[in-house]
Amino acid sequence: MDILSTIGHVIVSYISVYTLSIILGTGVLAWFVIWLYREWRKDERAYKRNAAYIRERQRKMEEWSKSFQEKQQNSS
Secondary structure: OHHHHHHHHHHHHHHHHHHHHHHHHHHHHHHHHHHHHHHHHHHHHHHHHHHHHHHHHHHHHHHHHHHHHHHHHHHO
16 A cells, blocks of 8 residues: 555656646746737837938928028029
């Protein structure tokens, strides 16, 4: 009976360790997916912010270019 009891304890221990590993693995995977999503969103926001800044700079350069051309046409 000692051998059967020992085998039973080994099987139960194996099942409980397996179950805990699955639960912890699922938690780590969920945390990693959430972290990746947040990083992706952060990069996306930075890209949009930079794109808006570049559009504004281009608009100012075009205005400056037009005003410079008008000044040259008026002076000649």
